Amino acid sequence: MSPTLRFVPLGLLLLLLAALVWRLATPADTNVHSRLEGQPLPAFALPAGIPGKPALASTDFASGKPRLLNIFASWCVPCIAEAKVLETLTQAGVEVDGIAIRDKPEEIANFLQRNGDPYARIGSDAQSRVQIALGSSGVPESFIIDGRGIIRYQHIGSIESDDVPMILSKLEEAK
Amino acid sequence: MKPSLRGASKGRRGNPAGLLRFARDDSLAFAILLALSSPLLADSDLPPAYWSNRQLPDAHQEAKAEALMEQIRCLVCQGQSIADSDAELAGDMRDLVRRRIAAGENPAAIRSWLIQRYGTWISYKPTAEPAAWPLWLLPIALLVAGGLLVLRRVKVRRR
Numbered sequence: 001m002s003p004t005l006r007f008v009p010l011g012l013l014l015l016l017l018a019a020l021v022w023r024l025a026t027p028a029d030t031n032v033h034s035r036l037e038g039q040p041l042p043a044f045a046l047p048a049g050i051p052g053k054p055a056l057a058s059t060d061f062a063s064g065k066p067r068l069l070n071i072f073a074s075w076c077v078p079c080i081a082e083a084k085v086l087e088t089l090t091q092a093g094v095e096v097d098g099i100a101i102r103d104k105p106e107e108i109a110n111f112l113q114r115n116g117d118p119y120a121r122i123g124s125d126a127q128s129r130v131q132i133a134l135g136s137s138g139v140p141e142s143f144i145i146d147g148r149g150i151i152r153y154q155h156i157g158s159i160e161s162d163d164v165p166m167i168l169s170k171l172e173e174a175k
Numbered sequence: 176m177k178p179s180l181r182g183a184s185k186g187r188r189g190n191p192a193g194l195l196r197f198a199r200d201d202s203l204a205f206a207i208l209l210a211l212s213s214p215l216l217a218d219s220d221l222p223p224a225y226w227s228n229r230q231l232p233d234a235h236q237e238a239k240a241e242a243l244m245e246q247i248r249c250l251v252c253q254g255q256s257i258a259d260s261d262a263e264l265a266g267d268m269r270d271l272v273r274r275r276i277a278a279g280e281n282p283a284a285i286r287s288w289l290i291q292r293y294g295t296w297i298s299y300k301p302t303a304e305p306a307a308w309p310l311w312l313l314p315i316a317l318l319v320a321g322g323l324l325v326l327r328r329v330k331v332r333r334r
Binding site for chain 2: 030032033034035036073075101102103104107126127128129131132133134135137138
């Protein structure tokens, strides 16, 4: 065996070690991103989440103005903090619609009363069907839909107050 | 596996009064409290979707649905299939698969519908995409390399 060939296994080992250290230092993104960004919003028509508030259908979106579609649930803890941030968005003139996942009207009403109600419309998705059709994998998640009904951006996890400027600029881009 | 909550979840605090009298060691008391505490609810109150834990009456359709469900990855417990996972979203996906199969839809069509939304990530079925080529070629390359190694050894011995 030639002397240079002798060091090949060691080299391979070092390469492997470097790869492992690199992966530890920069963990992989475990979020599942929807592939529907840039695609039209799938057609759906959901029943109203609570009595007295309009129901939500995909046809409500191609209205010429971008809207924020928020996937939430009354049983979702991070959604509590997010509700306040969504309210600051509505105060900035953003139109927010909600899809309540696996929820009951009385519990949605309770949640809104306690945490504030940023929603223009709420659809009830009791079997997560629209959530799956959107390529969403959990609560909370938000989608920015432009005025032509195209999905422009998916936000995974709750919108924190730090995210507000970014969300506003994405909405501006979607105009 | 049960779904984990996005964000922090805290255990509920129990009433320690009765227990602490017997537990002198703080760590023991903590361990007991931890065992008694129940995690904050991360699931909805709604019952599972109709077809999530129910077989289709037609055995042929059910077999087709099951074969597909075993190859669809759960979005919540990302190492399990939706057939294995206890997560609510996995239950809702099983319901969706069975409903569509019962309506006469082809499993391949349901799979590609899901791939359109979640990417090839959602399917456990190996693909022939360029990204997977090294995986397909590696066994052949290793076999050839092993063969060459053995050949060389045999030649050395014969000398």
